[in-house]
Amino acid sequence: MDVLVLGGGYAGLTVTRKLERRLPASATLTLVDDTGSHLVQHELHRAVRDPDYVDEISVPLAEILDRAALREGEVTGVDRESRTVSLADGDTLDYDYCVVALGAETAFYDVPGVEAHATPLKRLEHAAEIRREFEAVVDEFGHEDPVANTERTGTVVVGGAGLSGVQVAGELAVMAREREVAESVEIVLLEQEETVAPGFPEQFQTATRERLDAQNVDVRTGATVTAADEATITVADGAAIDYDQFVWTGGIRGNGAMGGERPQVRGDLRLDERTFALGDAVRIVDADGEPVPASASAAVRAAETAARNVVAAATADGGFVDLAQWHWESPGWLISVGDDAVAQIGPTVLTGSTANALKSAVGITYLAEHGSLRHALGVLRKEMDDTGEFGELLKRL
Template structure:
């Protein structure tokens, strides 16, 4: 029996680890990923302001799996009828069962100029580019002794398109970085969102607290604002307004992986695309057992992994029999967390927290995930960066671990 998992993000890694424990010893298990590393995606924004986070949030997959074979390759196609996976370089993998967990790519919606002129935030190299571009803006506008300051406008403008979780978090990092460099008065951070609220897919009180945190950093939040085009200096809006910018970051949405033709196929609560292929995480649009659409999030990917693994094993054990008893997944979340610079917003049930309590929750989630699925050393490294000094770090450990 040959099982192939495509993608080493949250969904792919956790499905692989669960299959390692549940598959018979005679089964082969292969994990295919284009980087060979597991990226703790929900912490990626932090690498913009603090590149040392890279050491803690990018973990070689071979350190995280036991019996699975890790193949570093890009998936270029999936033929579900032939049960084959095409890889870059022309290689083809056969499978009996496949789990598609390729994640998603940035969606530009065909808006002229956006893909060419904006930087997305999906990979480590994107975070490095965003940081480099922002440092150039600081160098131009944030220092009185800058060689170009006398020839420049009074302030620089950095635009983040899309106020979902990723957009909110990167805007917060940039505004905080400007403050740390004594450049906050010289740089305007503008956050654009076409819907009427930031974090548009989340509860109203979470949206309100998130917007308050953003505005507390003097971020210019513009909701109900649609981008219609962009060139190397200007972003045009549906209202007819144009924004002159110095840096443009785009987090405006997601689309399917190129290997899936850019599509995110819909799967029902058993996570099955067909009798031999399953999909979860951002690679698919999931409708749960209650008929509710599941948000594309790390939390959902993590929670769906157990059902996917159980159903792969159940299908394999049933073979070609007509009936397979598959588990139906029901999406439930204990709450939501988001970073906004050095602050955080957390929701547990109906209650929203900000400040130290929310920051403690955010840090605890990060350290727990890395300790369980990465390494304790990396988890403590990430937490140490969060707490800032040894006294606070020790107090946090005593209180929460």
């Protein structure tokens, strides 16, 4: 029996780790991933400001897997009828059971010029490109113009004020202050809805907006981008924004291997009798009929149900399959805003050092649970200041 897991992100890695422990010894388990590394996506924005984060948030999958084989390759198609997976190198993999956890891609919504002129934030190379582009803006605008004898102003626009957009805007605002160009390089955050972090609790939205304002990010809500060229962004009311850097975090679409679609699955996470799916690759409606947000938290929590159902189906011997149903319960929400953070647990909203500590703890726990204590300690070291706290903590471990 051959079991494939497609994608080594939050959902794919967590499912694979659970299947390693639960599948019969006679089953083969293969994780297919295009990079061969697990990216801690919720910390990717940190790599924009600090390239050293790359080493801590990119974990080789070979270091984490125990039983599963790793196949590095880009999935280009999933044929559920023939139960085959096509790879970019021309190879085809057969499966008896498959878990689709390919994640999502950036959605540009066919807005003219946006894909051609904006940089998304999905991969490590995107973070590096955003950093290079920002440094170029600093070099050009972060000093007095000797010809015009006046200080010029550069504009960096981030499109989309969801979690990713808020976090990258916060990082860029801190970078501007660190380079002492906050007066000459403006960070603008655009959102088509009437609030930042749309879809999240109102208290969380309010606290996030307050933190953005404190970082001097120019937040413009109700601003739908309708077009962009190499120098100007046009919004729905016809206003034009001249820009020097454009970052786009405005939404997600399905993976190319799924035809750009995010098919819907119900609480059993099943696409068909032998194919399951979770994470951002699909739209999940849980067992209570509630739509589940596309988030790392949801992806990790759905993995238990997915793994249980794969094992149940694989060991049923053609008989009745008792599939588990997943009920989504949010543990809360976390977001970084530069050196600040916002956390909501139940009705309680936390900010500042408490929220930062909670966000760091979540990331460190996740890495440690997935067999990467070295990377977990690396993240902890970077999150702590230079006062010797890290050394004191190690003495107590």
